[in-house]
Amino acid sequence: MTSGPPDRTLRELAEDLAERRPSRPRVVAVGGGVAVGKSTVAAGLATALEAAGAGPVAVVATDGYLLPNAELAARGLTERKGFPESYDLPALRELLRDVRAGEGPLRAPVYEHRLQDRVPDAAIVVDRPATLVLEGLAALDERIADLVDVAVYVDAAEELAASWYLDRFRAWRIAAANDPGAFLHPLRDMPDADAEALAMRVWETVNLPNVRANVLPGRARADVVLVKDVGHALRIG
Structure with missing residues (x-):
């Protein structure tokens, strides 16, 4: 596992x-919550662990264990994506038990943010790491807590997370404009104000309630x- 130089706190x-x-x-x-930078923290921590002699290290995202969009739709869970039942x-x-x-x-399955879906038949190979860094909204879910040795929560003020979420949406939307296969491609001709209002409705009606009820605990x-x-x-709280 390699990444850029990790933050001093992560080192x-x-x-x-x-x-x-x-x-x-x-x-x-x-x-941690949506858009707080869990993936970046996980990658930096993995790099720092290997540098500190605690490797080899593998990183797996809980996003890969989201049910495929088609299955979420069949179960009536599309609007609950990211909630525990999704x-x-x-x-x-099973993965965590086998790693330990x-x-x-x-x-481990792969989720692609470009598609906003699991990638069929794609997988990350996890080959007997000394440490598995698991990152994502569900990483601290109480139903897997017995299989976690060290739990790290990335915290941020809601207003900061909301601004980072909107920044990320803008970047993804720009990237999707010329990519017909991208999930956000249909928004390419929508006025910016309307597209961003749509994103913030998702934040307020889906992401924020999920974080408060299921992630923050x-x-x-x-x-x-x-x-x-x-x-x-970053600082240790």
Whole structure:
């Protein structure tokens, strides 16, 4: 696993984790709300762990365990995407159990944000890592908590997360404009104000209620809370 230079806070966390590396493979879960930068934190932590001698490290996103869009539609769960019932948690539990047992190589499903869907037949190979970094909205779900060795919660003020969410939407929409296969391609000709209003309705009616009800409780179970401030600066809370 490679990435850019990790944040100093992540280096310090990785060095601490490296000092108390267990005798068997472990799972480090990185959870938090929508758009707080869980993927970036997970990648940086993985790089820092390897640099601290705690590797090899694999990173898996819980997004890959979201049910495919077609299945969500068939179950009437399209508007509940990201809520606990929209994940294949039994399959995720199986992966975590096998990783901790030292089994492999294993395969984890892949989710592509360009498509906003799971990629058919695609997989990440997880081959007996010393540490698996699991990241995503469901990473601190209480139904997999018994299989997580270290729980990290990435926290940010709601207004900051909302602004980052909108920034991300704008970037994805620009990228989708000339990509007919992209999920946001149909919004290419919509006035910017209307498209952004649509995005914020999703934030207010789907993302924010889900985070408050199902993600935020994971903060109380976390071993480490990383607070993200203006400018994406991290500090231990």
